[in-house]
Amino acid sequence: TVGLSKAMRQRGRSFIGTALTLRGDAQELAIVENKADFNSITPENAQKWDATEPQRGVFTFDDSDRYVDFATEHGIQIHCHNLVWHSQLPNWVTAGNFDNETLIEIMHDHIKALAGRYKGRCTRWDVVNEALEEDGSYRKSVWYNTIGEAFLPLAFKFASQVDPKAQLYYNDYNLEYNGAKTDAAQRIVKLIQSQGVKINGVGFQAHLTSEPTTSSGGGVTPSQNTLATALRKMTSQDVDVVYTEIDVRMNTPATRKKLNMQSKAYQRIAASCLAVERCVGMTIWGISDKYSWIPGVFPGEGAANLWDEDFKKKPAYYGFLRGILRG
Numbered sequence: 001t002v003g004l005s006k007a008m009r010q011r012g013r014s015f016i017g018t019a020l021t022l023r024g025d026a027q028e029l030a031i032v033e034n035k036a037d038f039n040s041i042t043p044e045n046a047q048k049w050d051a052t053e054p055q056r057g058v059f060t061f062d063d064s065d066r067y068v069d070f071a072t073e074h075g076i077q078i079h080c081h082n083l084v085w086h087s088q089l090p091n092w093v094t095a096g097n098f099d100n101e102t103l104i105e106i107m108h109d110h111i112k113a114l115a116g117r118y119k120g121r122c123t124r125w126d127v128v129n130e131a132l133e134e135d136g137s138y139r140k141s142v143w144y145n146t147i148g149e150a151f152l153p154l155a156f157k158f159a160s161q162v163d164p165k166a167q168l169y170y171n172d173y174n175l176e177y178n179g180a181k182t183d184a185a186q187r188i189v190k191l192i193q194s195q196g197v198k199i200n201g202v203g204f205q206a207h208l209t210s211e212p213t214t215s216s217g218g219g220v221t222p223s224q225n226t227l228a229t230a231l232r233k234m235t236s237q238d239v240d241v242v243y244t245e246i247d248v249r250m251n252t253p254a255t256r257k258k259l260n261m262q263s264k265a266y267q268r269i270a271a272s273c274l275a276v277e278r279c280v281g282m283t284i285w286g287i288s289d290k291y292s293w294i295p296g297v298f299p300g301e302g303a304a305n306l307w308d309e310d311f312k313k314k315p316a317y318y319g320f321l322r323g324i325l326r327g
């Protein structure tokens with residue numbers, strides 16, 4: 001069969017990606033290096049603030065470099081992740097009690113150093129990650145609390161000055177079905193554009209479920225139409241959209257029936273992207289169920305990826321592929 005990324009390219013779209021942690025697992029690497037399924041990677045943790053600037057002005061790029069070099073060596077895209085986020089942010093930033101001016105300078109220095117190091121090599125950058133609460137208000141992060149909403153256009157302005165060729169994204173979760181949050185993300189796009197600052201796209205993370213779970217509050221992956229409508233809310237603002245972190249979890253253990261439901265959910269997601277012209281690509285958050293972040297954060301849930309713990313393709317792999325080919 002044709003691989004995922006080959007199918008996506010045949011449909012005239014740009015990429016299928018995976019989150020990647022270079023952990024020396026030969027089976028996992030073989031899937032990425034084969035390139036039939038993935039022509040983009042997103043470093044899962046290596047570029048986050050705690051990994052790249054653990055102390056003010058002290059930059060540690062060794063781990064991050066491995067991913068950018070990996071993408072270059074294999075001739076694939078890299079979705080760089082991320083520049084400004086409230087999480088995995090070291091204490092020296094969150095508890096530093098910096099004033100407005102100093103925190104802007106800290107943000108600017110970080111963007112100059114990190115995005116500057118990879119200038120011309122990152123296909124896309126998640127410039128700001130997860131700035132919104134579920135009710136559509138701004139998350140009360142150190143960024144918002146100190147700088148106000150101006151931190152968003154400022155971050156995009158700095159990133160576009162440092163790496164003019166990278167595609168610049170705002171990235172968040174639950175935009176797929178939470179209308180209040182989707183509307184708020186649309187307002188962020190307008191805010192940035194209204195200041196004449198470049199924003200190329202919005203990342204829909206798509207951490208979803210195939211059945212009601214405790215963490216999903218009873219929700220499941222919406223219909224293809226609902227998903228496509230949410231994507232179009234962004235593309236109507238003249239930006240691209242990408243599914244940036246797809247996984248579809250369930251209550252574990254998996255059964256045949258649950259795996260088939262999951263496969264249909266993956267198919268709906270892929271088909272919704274194909275239904276929207278400016279949905280340029282999709283990234284799955286990891287390869288095998290063996291390494292997913294989910295069981296550690298949502299106990300009793302998981303089995304969310306396309307390969308099982310033994311690196312066998314699950315029904316979800318074929319559902320996702322069907323969604324790409326037919327959607």
Ligand code: G3I
Binds near residue numbers: 087088205
């Ligand atoms: O590297 C340390 C290691 O030194 C330490 O011994 C170990 C003990 O806990 O922790 C290791 O760090 C962990 C890191 O992953 C690397 O494995 C952190 O505890 C753990 O919290 C971290 O989890 C990551 C999570 O982001 C943190 O927020 C997940 O791998 C990663 O998949 C997840 O990805 C996020 C996206 O960046 C943004 N959107 C949501 C998505 C899922 O939460």
